[in-house]
Amino acid sequence: MTEENTAAAAPVNDNAGYAGRAFGYIDPGSKTAMVCVTDSAIREKISAQFKENNFVVMEPPAFKEALQHMRYNAFDVLVLDEEFDAGAGGGNDLLNHITGLPMNIRRKTCVVLLSSKYDTMDNMRAYNNSVNFIINKSDIGNAASILKSGIADSNEFYHEFKEAIRRSGRA
Numbered sequence: 001m002t003e004e005n006t007a008a009a010a011p012v013n014d015n016a017g018y019a020g021r022a023f024g025y026i027d028p029g030s031k032t033a034m035v036c037v038t039d040s041a042i043r044e045k046i047s048a049q050f051k052e053n054n055f056v057v058m059e060p061p062a063f064k065e066a067l068q069h070m071r072y073n074a075f076d077v078l079v080l081d082e083e084f085d086a087g088a089g090g091g092n093d094l095l096n097h098i099t100g101l102p103m104n105i106r107r108k109t110c111v112v113l114l115s116s117k118y119d120t121m122d123n124m125r126a127y128n129n130s131v132n133f134i135i136n137k138s139d140i141g142n143a144a145s146i147l148k149s150g151i152a153d154s155n156e157f158y159h160e161f162k163e164a165i166r167r168s169g170r171a
Helices: 041-050 063-072 093-099 123-128 137-167
Strands: 031-036 055-058 076-081 108-116 133-136
Touching: 031 041, 031 063, 041 055, 041 137, 063 093, 076 093, 076 137, 093 108, 108 137, 123 133, 133 137
Parallel strands: 031 055, 031 076, 076 108, 108 133
Antiparallel strands: none
């Protein structure tokens, strides 16, 4: 692991302004990923894939810290475990937050759901869960190729939308 591609999640200060953000400066041209995965072995495997491809990777330990990161940065990719910081009712607050984002903000991020219930690349379940694609935990050994393929598909699918937003000045 390289330190320049890793940003440690710091405790969140609810009253923090821009100077209190949970990570340092990130070059605007950098590719960014946030990995919100409960299982440390799976989190490390996925994070390693991004780091190998020169992404700056954030690994927040809980919903509150993830939200703090999202306040200051639009991530290129967000990998979200369906069990990440799940509440007593089993709900995923981060997925609910992402679902409620305005379309011009949400479509800038490729959201990947890590699931033990749904099949890998099940497009109907992905659509139903407001994510770009799904990786089943049993397929984590193939995470590199699945991520590469899924992110490429997402980028191709939303290319024209992103260009239209950029041209209209709403990017």
